Amino acid sequence: MNIETIAIHAGQEIDPSSGSVIPPIYLSTTFERAEDGSFPHGNIYTRSGNPNRSMLERCLTALEGGADCAAFGSGQAAAMAVFQALRPGDHVVAPDDAYHGVTRLLRELMAPWGLEYTQVDMRDPEHVRAAIRPSTRLVWVETPSNPLLKVADIAAVAAIAHEGGAACAVDNTWATPALQRPLELGADLAVHATTKYLGGHSDVLGGAVVAREAGPLFERVRFIQGNGGAVPAPFDCWLVLRGIRTLAYRVRAHAEHAMRVARFLDAHPQIARVYYPGLESHPGHEVAARQMRGFGGMLSAEVRGGQAAAMGVAARVKIFTRATSLGGTESLIEHRASVEGPESTTPPSLLRISVGLEHPDDLIADLEQALG
Ligand SMILES: *Cc1c(COP(=O)(O)O)cnc(C)c1O
Numbered sequence: 263m264n265i266e267t268i269a270i271h272a273g274q275e276i277d278p279s280s281g282s283v284i285p286p287i288y289l290s291t292t293f294e295r296a297e298d299g300s301f302p303h304g305n306i307y308t309r310s311g312n313p314n315r316s317m318l319e320r321c322l323t324a325l326e327g328g329a330d331c332a333a334f335g336s337g338q339a340a341a342m343a344v345f346q347a348l349r350p351g352d353h354v355v356a357p358d359d360a361y362h363g364v365t366r367l368l369r370e371l372m373a374p375w376g377l378e379y380t381q382v383d384m385r386d387p388e389h390v391r392a393a394i395r396p397s398t399r400l401v402w403v404e405t406p407s408n409p410l411l412k413v414a415d416i417a418a419v420a421a422i423a424h425e426g427g428a429a430c431a432v433d434n435t436w437a438t439p440a441l442q443r444p445l446e447l448g449a450d451l452a453v454h455a456t457t458k459y460l461g462g463h464s465d466v467l468g469g470a471v472v473a474r475e476a477g478p479l480f481e482r483v484r485f486i487q488g489n490g491g492a493v494p495a496p497f498d499c500w501l502v503l504r505g506i507r508t509l510a511y512r513v514r515a516h517a518e519h520a521m522r523v524a525r526f527l528d529a530h531p532q533i534a535r536v537y538y539p540g541l542e543s544h545p546g547h548e549v550a551a552r553q554m555r556g557f558g559g560m561l562s563a564e565v566r567g568g569q570a571a572a573m574g575v576a577a578r579v580k581i582f583t584r585a586t587s588l589g590g591t592e593s594l595i596e597h598r599a600s601v602e603g604p605e606s607t608t609p610p611s612l613l614r615i616s617v618g619l620e621h622p623d624d625l626i627a628d629l630e631q632a633l634g
Pocket residue numbers: 336337338339361363364404408433435436454455456457458467468469
């Protein structure tokens with residue numbers, strides 16, 4: 263079945279008690295036992311399982327072509343669950359420009375807990391091979407990466423991870439399963455901030471871990487979900503599922519608009535460099551073209567004149583909103599180094615752009631006036 267159809271139907275049946283076409287929201291925290299003590303509907307208590315969460319998990323499982331999924335209250339909670347599924351003393355290889363929140367998790371929370379990690383530039387899979395140790399249990403991939411749009415070859419990195427006896431997890435937030443399906447490329451886990459394109463409307467926070475197969479690693483993730491308790495509320499699950507129904511169409515338009523904005527910026531004399539894997543000049547273009555069905559809605563650009571010039575452009579835009587995050591219908595622009603704080607390695611002249619669903623002519627006109 264195609265992704266458009268999966269997104270609208272997977273996990274979502276007509277409600278048998280009311281005939282409701284759109285699922286009701288099950289706010290109940292607790293569910294009745296039968297006289298024999300069993301739970302005939304499979305629900306016990308909302309921290310360990312809830313009908314809205316299970317609909318979302320079934321839909322995400324189908325979208326990624328996996329075996330199972332655990333939904334979380336945020337993307338960070340999902341990433342945290344994957345790291346906590348390992349043991350103190352285990353080693354992780356992660357990208358050098360992973361989403362800064364994930365780098366912070368590793369540095370500030372997981373390293374003190376006993377997890378060891380090495381960050382490498384994953385554009386060359388050989389860097390991953392060189393970082394693997396006997397204690398390596400996980401290779402964490404993010405492609406395209408945040409905010410430099412570095413592209414990693416998922417199939418090559420997953421194969422290296424497996425040779426080294428490690429699992430491979432891919433943060434698929436930016437691409438979404440509409441454009442990239444890591445589990446089909448050999449990854450073991452696909453991780454999401456559903457906050458972004460899956461929710462799609464900047465009004466709900468969520469995360470998810472989808473597993474290619476059931477097994478001890480995913481069992482630990484599931485245990486952490488129910489017992490750690492970083493679970494999404496039923497309404498939040500309902501909102502993400504509502505967003506997913508239009509995912510394929512939204513992402514297609516995001517990518518088409520981003521390509522137009524990237525070409526405009528690439529030709530503009532005030533712009534020193536554009537990072538967008540859809541441009542033939544992008545060093546990861548060929549790998550992206552091979553493993554993605556489109557190049558996504560995110561891009562970064564360096565403005566000539568450094569930080570002040572970049573912040574000036576961000577100050578003059580009228581349709582773009584100066585805000586962090588991505589994947590909503592509205593276009594966002596952000597001076598990334600100031601968001602990431604003093605430890606940031608992002609170039610100070612860099613603006614990160616989430617290209618929205620406004621008409622691309624209007625977006626380009628806005629950037630044109632802001633660039634002056
Ligand atoms: C936003 C984001 C996260 C974190 O998700 P939250 O829902 O904000 O916790 C993780 N990875 C990537 C690539 C993201 O863009």
